[in-house]
Amino acid sequence: MPLRWSDVTPKKDYLNRRAFIAAGAAALAAPAWALTGKPSPYSTDQTPNTLEEITNYNNFYEFGMDKTDPARRAGALDTDPWSVEIGGMVDRPGSYAVDDLAPANALEERIYRLRCVEAWSMVIPWIGVPLAGVLDRAGVQPGAKFVAFETLHRPEQMPGQNRPILDWPYKEGLRLDEAMHPLTILATGLYGEALPNQNGAPIRLVVPWKYGFKSIKSIVRITLTDRQPVSTWQAMQPREYGFYANVNPQVDHPRWSQATERRIGAGLFGGREETLMFNGYGDQVARLYAGMDLAKDY
Ligand SMILES: Nc1nc2c(c(=O)[nH]1)N[C@H]1C(S)=C(S)[C@@H](COP(=O)(O)O)O[C@H]1N2
Numbered sequence: 435m436p437l438r439w440s441d442v443t444p445k446k447d448y449l450n451r452r453a454f455i456a457a458g459a460a461a462l463a464a465p466a467w468a469l470t471g472k473p474s475p476y477s478t479d480q481t482p483n484t485l486e487e488i489t490n491y492n493n494f495y496e497f498g499m500d501k502t503d504p505a506r507r508a509g510a511l512d513t514d515p516w517s518v519e520i521g522g523m524v525d526r527p528g529s530y531a532v533d534d535l536a537p538a539n540a541l542e543e544r545i546y547r548l549r550c551v552e553a554w555s556m557v558i559p560w561i562g563v564p565l566a567g568v569l570d571r572a573g574v575q576p577g578a579k580f581v582a583f584e585t586l587h588r589p590e591q592m593p594g595q596n597r598p599i600l601d602w603p604y605k606e607g608l609r610l611d612e613a614m615h616p617l618t619i620l621a622t623g624l625y626g627e628a629l630p631n632q633n634g635a636p637i638r639l640v641v642p643w644k645y646g647f648k649s650i651k652s653i654v655r656i657t658l659t660d661r662q663p664v665s666t667w668q669a670m671q672p673r674e675y676g677f678y679a680n681v682n683p684q685v686d687h688p689r690w691s692q693a694t695e696r697r698i699g700a701g702l703f704g705g706r707e708e709t710l711m712f713n714g715y716g717d718q719v720a721r722l723y724a725g726m727d728l729a730k731d732y
């Protein structure tokens with residue numbers, strides 16, 4: 435049975451959280467959810483990483499390349515006001531507010547594994563909404579086959595964008611059926627709070643069966659298209675990073691094995707875990723790739 439947030443949260447944090455609610459300390463991301471703890475059949479029952487781990491070990495190159503750079507620098511990003519431009523092959527293009535895309539009463543908790551292509555992993559209790567519902571609201575037109583995403587470009591607040599580390603803004607893409615899959619969410623929170631900036635505030639993609647780089651942060655643009663978009667990492671190193679980027683222990687990165695992973699927080703003696711096909715979500719997503727050669731379409 436899927437666990438509730440209160441079951442999986444270390445007692446200390448849970449009590450802190452209760453104190454936080456009692457103090458009415460903030461406009462919470464999900465007051466309704468926090469009280470009902472609506473569990474999800476899509477959640478793993480594995481123990482989530484701590485908030486400390488999830489918010490201090492990040493990849494967010496807009497703030498630097500070290501794992502601790504985002505925690506130190508992303509606080510400077512102004513995420514309010516924020517809007518997401520939805521366009522391309524949709525019936526209702528326009529500028530959507532975050533609260534409009536992910537209203538408090540629609541938020542769900544999804545406890546997902548996150549497997550970075552660098553071979554480390556975490557378990558993160560996201561709060562968000564299925565991307566499918568957002569796309570349905572925008573009205574996907576019949577000819578659309580892919581969804582392209584873009585991160586904010588604001589070098590004044592994202593110091594990494596002043597350097598040619600990547601081809602800014604960061605871009606990602608999904609095939610339409612991947613985007614519509616019920617596991618695919620837009621997250622606006624984690625651990626029952628609004629999303630910390632270093633995790634991609636105010637709204638980011640989470641696609642748990644793909645390498646972490648597909649889960650693009652701080653999204654400002656979503657475009658429906660009939661052409662396969664080129665994502666940032668794919669454009670940088672096409673031999674190393676493909677469009678699909680499904681977690682696959684049988685297809686090694688040219689420079690390292692993908693057979694195992696290091697769970698953050700497992701400690702020095704935690705050992706490595708076997709990486710699972712589709713990051714363990716194969717029962718739910720393998721059908722999307724029937725007939726494809728995943729060594730070729732990596
Ligand atoms: N815009 C943007 N999105 C991004 C990245 C980035 O550098 N910039 N890094 C990606 C990578 S490589 C990973 S593993 C995840 C990490 O998410 P987390 O820091 O919330 O765990 O974010 C992904 N989304």
Ligand SMILES: [Mo]
Pocket residue numbers: 493549550551552645646647
């Ligand atoms: Mo990653």
